[in-house]
Amino acid sequence: MNRMTDKMLRWYARHARALPWRAPPGQRPDPYHVWLSEIMLQQTTVATVRKRFDDFVRRWPTLRALAEAPREEVLAAWAGLGYYARARNLHKCAREVTRTLNGQFPQTPRELKKLPGIGDYTAGAIAAIAFNHPAVAMDTNAERVIARLFAVTEPLPECKETLRRHAEELLPKDTPGDFAQALMDLGAIICTPRDPACALCPLMEDCKASKQGLAEDLPRKRRKPPKPRRTGRAFWIERADGRVLLRRRxxxxxxxxxxxxxxxxxxxxxxxxxxxxxxxxxxERLRPHVRHTFTHFHLKLALHRLPEPLPIDRARLLPLPPGWFWHPLDKLDTVGLPTVMKKAANLLRGPR
DNA sequence: AACACGGGGTT
DNA sequence: AACCCAGTGTT
Structure with a gap:
């Protein structure tokens, strides 16, 4: 075993974070839990996922239960987590594995990658963590730790292949799951993006970047272009019986x-x-706007609503397009509004 | 290779 | 305001 790998695993044995989707020491985690957590953790912080993972598992304790759930319920449960293609693919993947794979996840990255929502990183993570298959899981933590250990100064994404090769040199064939999680915890606790705690790092004397005073500067990344500003208008149409008009995008x-x-x-x-x-x-127009920033633009949403709720008989005359529906106001929290719409609803349902 | 795709937290 | 985060899918 590589010397650096050995140090990493020893450190992990003492400092591993206890997380809901991790198995107790010496036990194999549930592949369903590993998969679900990895999908949730894509571009999403551990703190956020902690709060949602338990909700999902309580509601759908097994892969089959999730596969049999109506899609709208899964999407509603995902609301607020963002990157909603993940929720659509989650449900699709649950159905594929349940229906065509007899409920068993594949154990190799190559087969895992064929499933919706599972890419390079997640395939490696599931294979290694759930099935102890010798694969690396290159997320941003792993990329940062490896870039610093080997002082890779070429910027991302060009250096991705170099980083992967370095990681594969360190990969222990017998405990790839621990290696993957050790890399993540090291990146989350010690080898942080800013102000890394090099003095506490078990690999300080092996780290080329640390020796050169380069740690905080790596990995190098290209600057992102500024976000454009967009505007829109939302219309709150309430009915006299306490329902509001919504629609599916x-x-x-x-x-x-x-x-x-x-x-x-x-x-x-x-x-x-x-x-x-x-x-x-x-x-009528409400004074406050909703401001919300998405991945690649800022949105300013103007809010409008009727002066009075619509009488039932008038509402009945409205020709509702497909996908539009009247939803009870007292059940607004269960319909699963994305955050920008939740912000708008909170303002619109209140007083002027 | 570049872009679309959320949201919350930190600095 | 900019950056970060257990990335994936499409073009």
Whole structure:
């Protein structure tokens, strides 16, 4: 076993974080738990996932239970976690594994990668952690730790292959799961993006970047372009019996397949207020806007609502397009609004 | 290789 | 405001 690997594993044995999806020492974790946690953890912090993982497992204790759940319920349970393609793929993957693989996840990265929502990293992580298959799991933690250990100064993403080769040199064939998680915990606790705790690092004397005073500068990354600003309008249409008009978004694109308050497109320039309001109804404008930042743009959402709830008999005359529905206001929290829509609803349902 | 795709936390 | 986070899928 490589000297650095040995130090890493010894450190991990003493400092591993206790996390809900990890098995007690000496036990094999449930592949369903490993898979679910890895999907949730894609671009999402441990603190956020901690709160949601238990909810999911309580509600759907097995892969089969998740596969048999209605898709809307899974999407609603995912609301607020972001990157909603993950939720669509999660449900699709659960059904594929249950139906065509007899409920058993494949054990190799090559086969795992064929499943929806499982890419290079997640395939390696599941194979290593759940099945002890000798694979590396290159996430940003692993990339950072390896880039520093070997002082890789070439920027990401060009150096990805170099980093992977270095990681594979260190990979212990007998305990790949511990290695993957040791790399992650080291990256999360010691080898942090900013102000790494090199003095506490078990690999300090092996780390080329630390010796050169380069640790905090690695890995190098290219700067991201600034986010453009967009605007839109949301329309709150309440009915006299305490329901509000919602709709499901298209399958693909932003917030795909999620529920929203009827809104205009989010362009740079919203249409005039008196223009295309739903059903040509007359709306009042709320003072506060909703500001929300997505991955690649800032959104400023103007909020509109009817002066009075719509009488039932008038509401019945509205020609509801496919995907639109009246939803009880007292059950708004169970419908699964994405965060931007939750912010809007919280303002719209309150007083002016 | 570049881009689309959320949200919350830190600095 | 910029950066970060247990990335994947599409083009």
């Amino acid at each position: 298209p399958e693909k694109g932003m917030l795909g397949a999620m529920v929203e308050i009827p809104s205009t497109d989010w362009d740079g320039a919203p249409p005039p207020f008196s223009g295309e309001t739903p059903f040509r109804l007359e709306f």
